[in-house]
Amino acid sequence: MMHPPALAALIDALHALPGVGPKSAARMAYHLLQRDRTGAGRLAASLTAALERLHPCERCNNFSETPVCELCANPRRDPRLLAVVEMPVDLNRLEETHAYPGLYFVLMGRLSPLDGVGPRQIGLDRLLKRAQDGVTEEVILATNFTVEGEATAHYVGELLKARGLAVTRMARGVPAGGELEYVDGLTIAQAYADRRPL
Amino acid sequence: MADRIDAEPAYILHTYPWKETSLIVEAFTAHHGRVSLVARGARRAHSALKAKLLAFQPLWLSWFGKGGLKTLHAAEWQGGALHLSGRALMCGFYISELILKLLPPDDPHEALYRRYEETLAELSAADPQPVLRRFELDLLSELGYAQTLDQTAAGTPVEAGGRYAYTLGVGVSPAAPDAPVYAGGSLLAMAARDFSDPRTLAEAKQLMRALINHYLGDKPLHTRQLLLDLQAL
DSSP: OOOOHHHHHHHHHHHTSTTOOHHHHHHHHHHHHHTOHHHHHHHHHHHHHHHHHOEEOTTTOSEESSSSOHHHHOTTSEEEEEEEESSHHHHHHHHHTTOOOEEEEEOSSOOBGGGTBOTTTTTHHHHHHHHTSSSOOEEEEOOOSSHHHHHHHHHHHHHHHTTTOEEEEOOOSSOTTOOGGGSOHHHHHHHHHTOOOO | OOSEEEEEEEEEEEEEEETTTEEEEEEEETTTEEEEEEETTTTSTTOTTGGGOOBTSOEEEEEEOOSSEEEEEEEEEOOOOOOOOHHHHHHHHHHHHHHHHHSOBTOOOHHHHHHHHHHHHHTTSSOHHHHHHHHHHHHHHHTTOSOOSSBBTTSOBOOTTOEEEEETTTEEEEOOTTSOOEEHHHHHHHHTTOOOSHHHHHHHHHHHHHHHHHHHTTOOOHHHHHHHHHHHO
């Protein structure tokens, strides 16, 4: 099917979103153009504004409108703690808990050896500089518990330990409120391996 | 080939996104070799399948379908093994990449599957180098890419005190001025899979690298590059 060039370009642009195939992209494009032209205008304007105004925070690498983001500039945060997460959504999840008082570094990815994603593609050199600011005492590795997240945690950990920093890894095991009867075997095996003295 | 396979012992080599919510799973199986499977809906937030599709874990996979891409419908953890960690994990990625890039799909390699499984277990040992060299040599031999190392291409036995070259596709040949030299003793030790001598280990690394690079053609080996990049940081 032939689309007018502007429509084809819009569908193509929407197709770039994760989890959006060509069919969904076409559906979204028609919806925006037919049913929600104001929404479409808002989307276009906010996308342009976001691209213009948002840049990586100098300290945590998360998106920010100011050179240093609000969280990094907050004097009530404990600057001795630095949590390393893969993506901004991971940072948000940690923040929602209100359990973590320290600062963050967002890698914007993970090492993925089989996809050719190496230390140069994620901000590892920036993290090394950030963690060696002289104030950070403990780096908490909060990457995902996938094989890629583990590989990332291992390498970041080795690099930081070699530079004299204390490095910890988020614990993994049976979830809060979890009953062994319903927890998957691998999680139970790992919880056993990571058991700690009472 | 049967349309439906149940509870086949397998390891996940790699997964990557496919369409909107699915995952393509590259698996190495005990009796069907390397297979590509679609895990439908495995990228949805609460997919029960996703958490089970972890690399380096012994699984039972069930799938149906013919041809190149089959449909995965169940994955069960076999239990027992623990996560690889640290350097062993990186070595695990490396042997998975070798299988992914060198082994043709849907071609059964039962002996190699057992070697992959043993190698994963051995990687947590102190020095992974001998473990990796042995796996590389077994992989290349299984694929018919490595000639016998205890005999020359002309059929004479390799002598421990001799000096030799290795010609791709031909085998052990007399030492030549512009080719890397391999000691006869190293070749005999490699043939016996004995990598305890540091010289054997070094020469094995050189020979395996030459063979692997040749058979990979222009496909890059990402894991090797990653290790180099990390050492440079």
